[in-house]
Amino acid sequence: MKKMLLLIVGMLLCGVLFGQSREERRAERQLRRTERNEKSAERIDSMVLQQCFKFSPRTMQREPSGVQRSLTDPAFAVTLWEHTVDINIPYIRNKMPPYIPTMLDYTVGLEDENYSVERIKNGWRVKFTTRLFTSDVYTFEFEIHKPSGDASLLISNTWYNPVRYDGVVLEVY
Numbered sequence: 364m365k366k367m368l369l370l371i372v373g374m375l376l377c378g379v380l381f382g383q384s385r386e387e388r389r390a391e392r393q394l395r396r397t398e399r400n401e402k403s404a405e406r407i408d409s410m411v412l413q414q415c416f417k418f419s420p421r422t423m424q425r426e427p428s429g430v431q432r433s434l435t436d437p438a439f440a441v442t443l444w445e446h447t448v449d450i451n452i453p454y455i456r457n458k459m460p461p462y463i464p465t466m467l468d469y470t471v472g473l474e475d476e477n478y479s480v481e482r483i484k485n486g487w488r489v490k491f492t493t494r495l496f497t498s499d500v501y502t503f504e505f506e507i508h509k510p511s512g513d514a515s516l517l518i519s520n521t522w523y524n525p526v527r528y529d530g531v532v533l534e535v536y
Contacts, residue, residue, distance in 0.1 A: 403510035420530035
């Protein structure tokens with residue numbers, strides 16, 4: 364019993380004399396978190412400004428009040444790189460029922476006059492328009508949040524209801 368008591372007292376003294384206090388550990392964790400968030404924000408900034416990123420959707424929903432659907436296929440993505448957009452995501456056509464699910468599977472060039480980048484309060488807004496080899500004009504609008512890389516994509520068209528995708532932005536290697 365005495366040995367156990369001496370052992371506990373010794374451990375407490377070592378912890379008090381040589382250990383960090385709770386406040387010091389908390390401050391150290393906050394400092395590490397801040398540094399990690401700053402590095403992530405810098406990475407997001409460079410991806411957006413270089414027009415080189417991949418949006419990987421997790422969910423999709425027809426606006427204004429459609430059913431939210433999970434997207435589990437890792438091949439679904441919108442990739443921007445070197446003035447090119449590679450689009451491979453599901454899409455919902457028609458304004459009125461029956462809604463027609465279809466795939467947008469195109470690779471198109473990206474002209475500078477159709478592409479805009481705007482810094483917003485908590486990240487970036489990237490917007491571009493394309494025809495996707497049809498007579499319709501599709502508008503793609505990304506909202507990318509720093510430092511998490513979470514993003515939403517809104518695809519709108521004059522003939523169909525907008526479709527919103529929520530996902531994450533990744534680096535293109």
